[in-house]
Amino acid sequence: MQLRLTNTLNGRIEDFHPIKPGKVSIYCCGVTVYDLCHLGHARSYIVWDVLRRYLTWIGYEVTFVQNFTDIDDKILKKAKEEGSTMQIVSERNIQEFHKDMDSLGIIKPDRMPKATKCLDPIRNLIKELQSKGVAYSIDGDVYFSVMKHTNYGKLSGRDLSQQQQNADGRIKESEEAKKQHPFDFALWKSAKPEEPSFPSPWGQGRPGWHIECSAMVKEELGETIDIHLGGADLIFPHHENEIAQSESLTGKQLANFWLHNGMVNVGGQKMSKSLNNFTTIRALLNQGISPMTLRLFVLQAHYRKPLDFTHEALNAASKGWEGLNKALSLNINHGEELGWTNDYLKTNNNLNSKIDLAEEDKMFRLAMNDDLNTSGGLSVIFELARPLRTLANRLEHGEANQLSEGEKRVFYQKWVSLIELAKVLGFKPEKIINSKPQQVNEESILQAIEDRKKAKSNKDYSKADSIREDLRRLGIELIDKSGGITEWIKK
Incomplete structure (x- = not known):
């Protein structure tokens, strides 16, 4: 029952073995804090939350680091529109990020470094890359030379001769003329008028996007980590460039496993503000969508596949969660009828079960060990919840006195197992809220x-x-x- 994960680095499902026995180091690419989080963020962070929970459940000590990008053109644009500052915009959206993640029941990372608080490691890393001859400076800008990194493209499978110009996407055309090769990317950007900047050996400026993560991985977790996480949209250029920077510096593999979640579509189309199908987490929750419904909706699909968001699919997830929640909430809604008092819980919680739940545990582990197959894990949970939902329905019709003490004990053990497995997927009992769209006048x-x-x-x-x-x-x-x-x- 070995955990196996699909490694983007080679496209194969591989047995997972950490660098240090019993310990797992994980770095997850965080948000650029210029706005509220959207449905794509919800998908990514729910999935990686489950990965972390599962690794912990099977006995690993997990160190989970996730960054904030708080220096970026989008943040500066937002600040200019508002007449505020980069710091005000970023700090406000960091607080909003925490609100959304808390609502979804996502465990806080162990550490959450910010780019603005990691400037010395960033500058030092750039200086070392220059000293190794893989970076060069022009007029206060510093670029990484992709032609100096022989393995460039090993994550994305792209060949330099096939790549489009300006692949970085964050470097303007006016800057292209400065570069020795069209695919070279910025490590440090020279200061522009009326924009915040920081001192460096190359003059006032700010770091490029990719170098931030390389510096923070090295600073927080070391030269080689177990798992690097992100959305599929980050494979190129962001993660490809991270690898080039870090491995040119250390000569070591940056991460043994690269995991990427699939993108979110809305009604079959890519989610985009320009298509008016852009959905924030806050907007969904404000409509009355249950956070656990959203979690169930996300986990019904395999993390690597595209996820199509439709109201029909969300309504189906809402009904599914309503039934599961009924089973999970037995102690809240019917604890008194079942005699599940505090004394009962203390007495029975550690007793050996009179029923054999080893098969459910085994099937759950088999599913989750198969490249984090949460859909298969959910099947086990729903099957375990089935008799408990029936019990809840019986209790709603006043049939508590028809249950023997033995039956109550069996149901209790099933419920304890259900709670444990559901917790691995991040589910917790909550009040079901109608997820149907509201009518407005x-x-x-x-x-x-x-x-x-x-x-x-x-x-x-x-x-x-x-x-x-x-x-x-x-x-x-x-x-x-x-x-x-x-x-x-x-x-």
Whole structure:
């Protein structure tokens, strides 16, 4: 029953063995904190939360590090639009990130370094790359020379001759002329007028995107780690460039396992603001979607496959969670009828079960060990929950007095096992909330528009964005016009 994971580095499912017996080091690429988290973030961080929970459950000591990118063009653009600062925008969205992750029941990482707090390691790493001859500086900018790294492309499988120019995506065309090769990417960017900058041997500026993670991995976990995580969209160029930087510096493999989750589609289309199908976690939860429904929806698909978000699929997940929650909540809703008092729990919690649940445990482990097959794990959990849901229905009809003490004991042991396995997937009992879209009238839309205006005047842009997203999910699109006028249309 060895844990096996698909390693993006070679495309194969491999037995997982950590560098240090009994200990696992994990680095997860975090968010660029310029806005609220979206459904794609929810998918990624729910999946990696389950990986962490499962590794811990099977006996590993896990160190989980996840960064914040708090220096970026998108953050600067947002700050300029708001008339605020990079720090204000990033700190606000870091707090909003924690709110969303807490809502979804995601365990906080052990450490969450920020790029702005890792500048010395970043500068030192760049200097070392220069001294090794794989980086060069021009007019205050420093670039990594991809032609100097013989294994460039080993993660993504791309050949330099086949790659498109400006693959970085964060370097403007005006900067292309400076580079020795079109695919070279920025390690340090020279300061621009009226933008925040930091001192360096190359002049005032700020780090490139990719170098931040290389520096933070080395600083927090060392030269080689067990697992590096991220979305499939990060394979190229971000993770490819991380490998090039780190391995050029150390001569060692950056990570033994690279795991990537699939992307989220909405109604068969890629989620994008330009397509008006962009959905934030906050907007979904504000509509009354249960956090555990969202977790169930995500875990029903294999983490490596695309996930298609539709209201029909979400409603199906809501019904599924309602049934599972009924079983998980037996002690809350019917503990008194079952005689599951505190004394009973203390007395029976450590007793050997009168039923054999070894098969359920085995099937759950077999599924999860098969490349984190959460769909298979869910099947085991739902099967275990089936008789408990039936019991809950019986109790709702007043049949508690028909249960013998032996039956109560058996149900209790099933419930304990269910709670344990459900916890591995991050489920916890909660009140079921109707996930059907709310109906809105013109009066409520106008009130929402007014509330949004007040939020913007108070510079509470997070709330203003949330109101817009809430209306969008209800089929109402806001159109901001000059003079502070906001009109609305029904899509």
